[in-house]
Amino acid sequence: MKTLFLMQIGRQLFAIDKECVVGVGAQDDGKVKPVEENGKKYLPLPHGNRAVICDVQALMTGAEASLSSRRGNYLIVAHEETLMALTMSGKGRIVMADVAAALPLPPAFTGKSRDLIPGALINCTDLILLVDLKVLLDSTDWVAHHGG
Amino acid sequence: MANERQQAGIRTFFLPMTINDSTGNVFCLFSQSQVVEILGPRPIQQIPRSPAYLKGVLHYHDRLLPVISLDDLCNRKQKGMPERYRQLVVIRTGAVDLVTGEPLKAVVAANVRVRIAKLSGQELATAFVEREAPPSLRDSGVLRGFFQRHADSVAVFDLGPVVQGTFEKCLGEPKH
Numbered sequence: 001m002k003t004l005f006l007m008q009i010g011r012q013l014f015a016i017d018k019e020c021v022v023g024v025g026a027q028d029d030g031k032v033k034p035v036e037e038n039g040k041k042y043l044p045l046p047h048g049n050r051a052v053i054c055d056v057q058a059l060m061t062g063a064e065a066s067l068s069s070r071r072g073n074y075l076i077v078a079h080e081e082t083l084m085a086l087t088m089s090g091k092g093r094i095v096m097a098d099v100a101a102a103l104p105l106p107p108a109f110t111g112k113s114r115d116l117i118p119g120a121l122i123n124c125t126d127l128i129l130l131v132d133l134k135v136l137l138d139s140t141d142w143v144a145h146h147g148g
Numbered sequence: 149m150a151n152e153r154q155q156a157g158i159r160t161f162f163l164p165m166t167i168n169d170s171t172g173n174v175f176c177l178f179s180q181s182q183v184v185e186i187l188g189p190r191p192i193q194q195i196p197r198s199p200a201y202l203k204g205v206l207h208y209h210d211r212l213l214p215v216i217s218l219d220d221l222c223n224r225k226q227k228g229m230p231e232r233y234r235q236l237v238v239i240r241t242g243a244v245d246l247v248t249g250e251p252l253k254a255v256v257a258a259n260v261r262v263r264i265a266k267l268s269g270q271e272l273a274t275a276f277v278e279r280e281a282p283p284s285l286r287d288s289g290v291l292r293g294f295f296q297r298h299a300d301s302v303a304v305f306d307l308g309p310v311v312q313g314t315f316e317k318c319l320g321e322p323k324h
Contacts (some may be wrong), residue, residue: 002318029321059196105195106205106253107245107313108214112200120193120205120212127193129206 005086006128007075007107009056013128015097020133022076022083024091032054040140043074043085051076051083056131059116079133084140097121099104101131112139159265161299164260165303166193166219173300175263176218176256176280184253187260192236199316200224200236206255208238215255216310222288233257235248252311276302289315 004016025043026122027034034041034053041053053074074085102119109117116135121128162175163185192204192215201221205212215236235258243252267275280286281294285303293304309315 010194011191056196060194064318080262103212106212106214106254106311108202108216108311109195109198109205110252110313110316111197113195113202116197118196122207122210125207127212128207129193129195 001096004095004099004130005075005092006095007086007092008090009086009088010060011109012060013126014056014131015095016075016077016086016131017129018094018135020079022078025074025085027072027074027087034113043076045076045097049083051084051085052137052140054136055087056136057087059139077133079137082137084133084137086136097128098124099130120126123146151295154207158272159270160265160267161237161300162263162265162300163218163256165222166225166259167282167284169284170301174282175287175300175302177302177304178237178239178256179189182239182242184240185239187236187249187255189233189286190236192233192257200305201310202255206236208253208255211253213253213255214311215257216307217257218305219259221290221310222284224288233259234261237262239307241307243312246312246314252308254307254311256307 003014005018005021006015007014008103032044035045042049043053044049058082072087072089073091075088077084077086091146099119099121102121104119106113112135115127116132118132119130159180161178163178165174165176166192192206194204201217201224203215203217206215233289237256237258239254239256241252241254244250245252252280275297276295279294279296281303285291285294285296290305290307290310291303292306295302
């Protein structure tokens with residue numbers, strides 16, 4: 001069993017290793033405005049830190065939703081030295097799950113999609129996609145060039 | 149027995165398609181043995197960084213099946229179509245998993261209701277006249293046959309490379 005952070009993006013559920021989660025911040029907080037640099041958006045954090053904003057929805061649709069139009073939260077996660085702010089609906093929750101029981105994606109999904117989602121957990125009628133943070137971080141470059 | 153069945157008609161499934169460079173009605177033909185089940189609309193789990201023709205996965209009998217949009221597969225230059233499906237057709241692709249050897253099923257998304265017709269053996273042999281496919285279908289990499297049946301066009305696809313995950317690689321290789 002593993003402790004995961006469950007986040008909802010659109011109508012879909014994604015799970016991230018709880019150990020990587022740094023915190024949750026509100027998206028519509030007027031005090032903190034994302035800054036853009038080299039096509040990437042960054043969320044300023046306390047103590048001079050910043051997190052690269054990753055819009056997972058844009059990875060699915062290929063089109064970025066307007067940051068200001070959403071009333072969600074940022075999930076701040078750390079991968080090695082890098083901080084990422086993932087846009088999500090709601091505040092997410094912590095769950096325990098048997099990740100060994102995760103189903104792999106069908107073979108039709110290859111390349112980056114397969115690397116990004118190494119498996120899916122089934123919880124009754126819900127499907128929870130496990131996310132590889134390293135691949136997700138690499139995908140922020142892809143969004144900067146293809147999305148929005 | 150087989151003769152009786154042939155006289156009664158073979159059930160065939162016609163999935164309406166939208167093909168940009170074809171003015172007439174185009175249907176994708178599935179045989180009775182290919183179709184496992186036709187499902188009503190239900191949520192499809194999208195997978196990030198996947199091609200537009202792969203709409204996501206569907207949890208079906210303890211398996212994850214890829215959901216394929218034939219329209220997006222055949223109109224690849226156009227951006228993904230809106231995702232509102234009337235029906236989801238679970239099919240046997242005839243292909244096997246290259247690692248496990250298990251038969252691979254897929255789900256084909258239908259924007260319009262699938263038409264079901266019973267065709268006699270004679271009709272199957274005479275009513276379908278082979279004709280040249282529009283470029284988008286010809287270049288799709290999955291077309292196995294294109295026919296005229298009355299006023300409609302009927303396409304037959306091999307989705308094996310798509311479900312096996314070799315499709316993108318096949319498209320990338322030069323044609324001989």
